[in-house]
Every structure is written in C-alpha cells, then in structure tokens.
Amino acid sequence: xxxxxxxxxxxxxxxFLWGAATAAHQVEGNQRNDWSEWEATVADGLAADAExxxxxxxxxxxxxxxALARDPQNYLSADAADHYHRYRQDFDILYDLxxxxxxxxxxxxxxxxxxxEYDQRALDHYRxxxxxxxxxxxxxxxxxxxxxxxxxxxxxxxxxxxxxxERFAQFSTVVAGYLGPDVTYWCSINEPGSxxxxxxxxxxxxxxxxxxxxxxxxxxxxxxxxxxAHRAARRAIKAAxxxxxxxxxxxxxxxxxxxxxxxxxxxxKLLEYIPDTYLLNRLKHDLDYIGVQYxxxxxxxxRLGHPAHWTSYWVGQEPRSHxxxxxYPEGLYHITQRLKRYGLPQIVxxxxxADANDLQRAGFIREHIAxxxxxxxDGADIRGYFYWSLLDNYEWSEGFWPQxxxxxxxxxxxxxxxxxxxxxxxxxxxxxxxxxxKRPA
Ligand code: BGC
Numbered sequence: 001x002x003x004x005x006x007x008x009x010x011x012x013x014x015x016f017l018w019g020a021a022t023a024a025h026q027v028e029g030n031q032r033n034d035w036s037e038w039e040a041t042v043a044d045g046l047a048a049d050a051e052x053x054x055x056x057x058x059x060x061x062x063x064x065x066x067a068l069a070r071d072p073q074n075y076l077s078a079d080a081a082d083h084y085h086r087y088r089q090d091f092d093i094l095y096d097l098x099x100x101x102x103x104x105x106x107x108x109x110x111x112x113x114x115x116x117e118y119d120q121r122a123l124d125h126y127r128x129x130x131x132x133x134x135x136x137x138x139x140x141x142x143x144x145x146x147x148x149x150x151x152x153x154x155x156x157x158x159x160x161x162x163x164x165x166e167r168f169a170q171f172s173t174v175v176a177g178y179l180g181p182d183v184t185y186w187c188s189i190n191e192p193g194s195x196x197x198x199x200x201x202x203x204x205x206x207x208x209x210x211x212x213x214x215x216x217x218x219x220x221x222x223x224x225x226x227x228x229a230h231r232a233a234r235r236a237i238k239a240a241x242x243x244x245x246x247x248x249x250x251x252x253x254x255x256x257x258x259x260x261x262x263x264x265x266x267x268x269k270l271l272e273y274i275p276d277t278y279l280l281n282r283l284k285h286d287l288d289y290i291g292v293q294y295x296x297x298x299x300x301x302x303r304l305g306h307p308a309h310w311t312s313y314w315v316g317q318e319p320r321s322h323x324x325x326x327x328y329p330e331g332l333y334h335i336t337q338r339l340k341r342y343g344l345p346q347i348v349x350x351x352x353x354a355d356a357n358d359l360q361r362a363g364f365i366r367e368h369i370a371x372x373x374x375x376x377x378d379g380a381d382i383r384g385y386f387y388w389s390l391l392d393n394y395e396w397s398e399g400f401w402p403q404x405x406x407x408x409x410x411x412x413x414x415x416x417x418x419x420x421x422x423x424x425x426x427x428x429x430x431x432x433x434x435x436x437x438k439r440p441a
Contacts, residue, residue, distance in 0.1 A: 013139060013184060016436065017384030018429045019101030020094060020406055021350055022083065023146035023190065024110075026393035029079035033109035033148045035396075036077060038210035043075035046208075046397060058314050058324035065322060065356060065401050074399035081391045081409045086416075087129055090390060093407055093418060095136040097426040098433075102133055103349055103386045105143035105190070109150035112171055123178050130182050141185035141349070141386070143249060144172055144233055147195065147396070158211070160200070160218040164225050169232035176233075180240025187291050187349060188233040191251035192226045193275025202308060208397055223274075227282045234286055248283060249291035249349045251275065252339075254331030258299035258312070267310055268300040284342050289383060291349035292339065294368075297331040321364075322354040323402050329367035336375040336382060345381045348372065352388030354395070354402035361406075361421035369428055387425060391416070 025031050046053075050069035059065065068074050083090060094102055110122040126142075133140045145168070149158070156163045172188075198209045200219030234246040252275075255268050280290070298311040314326040321327060332351065339346055353364045365387060376382050392405035400411060406422035409415070 014100040015383075016432070017101035017139060017141070017185070017347060017386070018432070019099045019103060019138075019141070019384065019386040020097075020390035021103035021141075021386040021388050022390050022393065023105045023143065024107035025077060025080075025105075025146065025148045026389070026395070027081040027083035027391055028107065029077070029082045029084055031077060031080075031107060031109065031148065032113075032151070033107065034151050034154060034210050035148045037151060039076050042208065042397070043072040043399075046075045046399070047072040054324075058320060059322060060320065060324075062322070062356075068401035069399070074401055075397070076399070077394040079414070080394050082414050083391065084125070086414065088132055089416065090407070091132050091136055091138065093416065094138055094390065097406070097418075097422055098429045099138060101139040101141060101185070101384060101386065102390070103141040103143065103185075103187070104129065105146035105187075106175055107148065108145065108153075108171055109148065111175065112150060115150075115152050115156070115167070116170075118174050123175070126175075127179060127182075130179055134182070139185065140183050141187065142175075142179065142183050143187040143190050144168075144175060145188065145229075146190040154211075159195070159225060160221040161225075165228040165232060168229040169236060172233035173236040173239075176237040176240040176244075180237055180244065184241070184244055185347075186233075186237050186244055186246045187249040188230040188246060189226055190249045191293060192223070192248065192279060194251045196222055196275065202306075223279065227279070230283060231286050245288040247287050247289040247291040247347065247349075248279075249293055250280070251293045251295075251350075252335045254294070254297035254328065254334050255311075256297060256299050256315075258301035258315075261302060263302035264300050264310070267302055267307065271298075271300065271311070280339075280342060284344065287342075287344055289345040289347050290339055290342060292332075292335060292346050293350035293388075294332045294335055294348065295351065296325045297328045319360065321360060322356060323398075325354075327353070327360065327364055327367075329364075329371040331371075332368050333371040333375045336372065336380040337378060340380050345383045347384035347386070348382065349384075349386050350388040351385070352404045354404050355421075356401075356403040358408075358419045358421050361419065362424040365421065365425050366428060369432075 047070055106126050130140050196219050199212050200215055202214035230248055237244045237246050257264055296313045298313050299315050300311050302310055314320050318326040318328055351368050353361055355361045389404045391407050392403045392409040395402045408417045
C-alpha cells in the first residue's frame with residue numbers, strides 16, 4: 001500500500017483552531033457496522049416509546065419534534081447527511097464560515113471490513129477529504145474511533161476483549177501510515193467515559209446502546225484496553241508524523257451537589273473519578289493535548305432507586321435545549337480550569353446544542369466562547385474550539401430529531417441551509433482572529 005502523496009503543501013498551522021466537528025456514522029450514510037445492525041432491531045421500539053421518553057428527558061413540547069421521534073425511520077441512520085458524497089460542498093460551507101479546522105472521524109468498518117483486510121478505496125476517500133480540506137486552508141483533525149465498531153470486532157471480544165488493543169493498533173498503523181504525514185491533529189478515541197457508562201454501566205444518557213448492560217468487570221477491562229489502545233495509536237501516529245498532536249476526546253460533565261449528604265458526595269467523587277481522574281492520570285504522559293467535550297452540568301443527589309437516576313441534567317433555573325439539557329456556559333469555564341492541573345494544552349473538540357428552530361444556538365455559542373475566553377485569561381492553555389456539529393446528523397439512539405447543526409439538512413432532499421446562528425459563529429471567529437493578529441506574538 002503506497003503512502004499518501006498529497007500535492008497540497010502543509011500550510012502553516014493556525015495558532016487557534018476554530019472549527020466544527022462530525023463523526024462518520026452520524027453523517028456519512030450507508031454504514032455497515034455494529035451500530036447499523038443494532039438500529040434496525042430497535043427502531044420500532046424507540047419510536048413507540050418516544051412520547052414517554054421525551055417527556056422523561058424534559059424535552060420541551062414541540063409537535064414537530066415529537067412527530068419525527070414517533071417515526072421508526074427516524075432511528076435508522078440510512079443515508080444520514082450523505083457527507084460521504086457531499087463533503088466538498090460541506091467544506092465550502094466551512095470555508096465560507098471562516099473555520100480554519102474540521103474534526104471528522106474515519107469509519108473503522110469501512111477501512112477494515114474484514115480482520116486484516118484493508119479497503120484501498122476507503123483510505124483514498126479519507127485522503128481526498130484531507131486534500132480537499134487543505135486546499136481550502138482548513139486544518140484536519142481525525143478521530144480514529146467514534147463509538148462504532150466493525151461487526152467482526154464483537155466476535156473477537158469487543159472493546160473489553162483481549163484482542164482489541166492489538167487490532168486497534170494495526171488499524172491505527174494503517175491509517176496513520178496513509179494519512180499521518182499530512183495530518184497534524186488526531187483524536188484516538190471519542191468519549192471513553194460515555195462509552196463506559198452506556199455500554200458497561202447501564203447508564204441512561206441516551207435510551208440504549210448496542211450491547212448496553214450493567215457489567216462493571218467488563219467495564220474495567222474496557223478502561224484498561226482504552227488506555228493501551230490510545231498509547232498504541234499514538235505510537236503509530238508519531239511514527240508516521242513526529243510532529244503530530246494526539247489527544248483523546250474526553251467527555252466532561254460539570255458535577256454539582258444538589259444535596260450535601262455523604263452518599264451524594266461519594267457518588268459525585270465517583271462520577272468525577274472514573275472518566276476523569278482515572279483515565280487522565282493514566283493517559284497524561286501520552287497526550288499532546290486534552291480534547292474537552294462539554295454539553296452538560298449535572299446535579300447529584302442520592303435517593304431511593306437505581307444510582308443511574310441520582311443525577312439530573314436540568315437544574316431548574318436555566319433554559320433548556322431540545323434534548324432537555326440545561327444550558328450552563330459557566331460549566332465550560334470550571335472544567336477547563338480544573339483540567340489546568342494536568343499541565344497540558346486543551347482543545348474543545350465538541351460543544352453544541354440541539355435547537356431545530358435556531359432560537360438558542362447563537363447565544364449558546366457566544367456564551368460558551370465567552371466562558372472560554374475568561375478561562376484563557378485565567379491561565380487555561382486552550383488551543384481550539386470545535387462546535388458540534390457542522391451538520392444536522394444522526395444522534396445515536398435518538399436518531400435525527402435532535403438537530404445540532406450549524407447547517408440544517410433536509411432529510412428528503414439532502415439540501416443544506418446555513419442557519420443564522422452559523423453566521424454569528426463566523427463573526428465571532430473573525431473577531432477573535434482579528435484580535436489575535438493585533439496582539440504582539
Ligand atoms: C458525542 C457526539 C454526539 C454529541 C451530542 C457527544 O457526546 O461525541 O457523537 O452527537 O455528544 O449528543
């Protein structure tokens with residue numbers, strides 16, 4: 001397999017990455033992986049349960065959203081946003097918005113459809129994406145694993161099995177060998193904490209995930225494997241490009257105590273410890289930056305019943321989004337301040353809002369970036385911000401009804417419409433870039 005030879009020279013890297021993010025399964029369309037197989041088995045059930053579930057999540061009353069959520073087709077990723085074919089058009093939009101970076105993931109199942117067999121066309125496809133981004137002066141950031149797996153991986157033990165580290169290392173070696181010399185920014189694994197919670201600890205961030213169950217021992221094996229898999233991927237990427245910056249995309253929740261009793265206190269510490277302290281303490285010497293993903297704050301209060309229900313993500317005073325999540329920009333300030341202790345650069349690899357009517361998004365973006373500005377002024381070394389998401393996409397087990405896009409996508413025609421809030425984001429980017437030019441280097 002020949003190494004990539006891009007005709008596009010590596011442009012000078014931007015000092016602050018201003019971008020938007022997507023993930024392969026959510027936007028590309030026509031996937032054949034563990035998630036696409038699972039979708040087909042749960043679509044009817046999720047549609048039938050929609051009204052109850054949306055109410056329980058605190059989703060605001062909205063007849064149009066409910067109609068989408070009641071439709072079984074909503075839960076099939078199908079052609080998604082057809083980004084696999086329309087990426088050039090989507091990159092033109094990114095360019096027009098003034099973004100200098102784009103985060104996307106490569107689909108393991110496309111690249112390695114059978115163990116040890118690599119699909120040259122899939123690799124060429126991702127190489128072309130890199131090339132098209134660079135032509136537009138946009139810096140690519142590649143995620144190697146964003147929640148989905150080749151179906152054969154489960155037969156080989158899945159992410160808690162004995163083989164995954166070696167297999168992920170091989171996959172990373174192939175991808176990095178092919179794209180590595182032309183790509184500086186990499187995320188090894190997306191949100192290991194969410195994956196752990198939903199697949200192994202029976203958590204209910206989303207209604208269900210493939211194979212989701214309460215099996216803590218496998219969860220422990222998963223965490224152990226993630227650490228090894230990240231290290232192996234980073235070694236492979238650095239071998240292909242010693243200047244590469246490799247991080248993990250780390251989902252962070254800002255936790256607060258709703259009740260000051262010892263059980264709630266212990267629960268909060270545990271919730272902070274497992275995905276945060278445990279993982280980052282093990283990974284901190286193998287990270288060039290920490291990828292910060294922030295959506296929610298949670299209040300913790302011990303009560304009768306399953307501990308999965310001891311947290312709430314709407315605190316009662318703040319406005320909430322279409323997913324029922326409270327909007328709390330200050331949380332991003334607290335999280336980025338807390339991460340200072342690792343002494344590593346931080347890049348916000350995801351932050352966004354589901355807002356089909358585009359009434360809250362502009363304010364959301366403005367206030368979250370203002371919180372970041374404050375955090376930078378208070379010493380956090382933040383090097384980038386990626387809004388989630390560039391496009392309306394397939395929101396995992398909620399399907400298409402939550403609409404996070406800077407760009408609305410018509411599900412029938414695939415027509416793209418840039419939302420007004422995207423233009424506000426573009427203006428914020430311009431202001432920040434202009435301000436940084438004025439500052440002495
Ligand atoms: C995930 C994305 C998802 C977003 C909004 C993040 O945790 O990485 O894939 O779409 O949350 O739900």
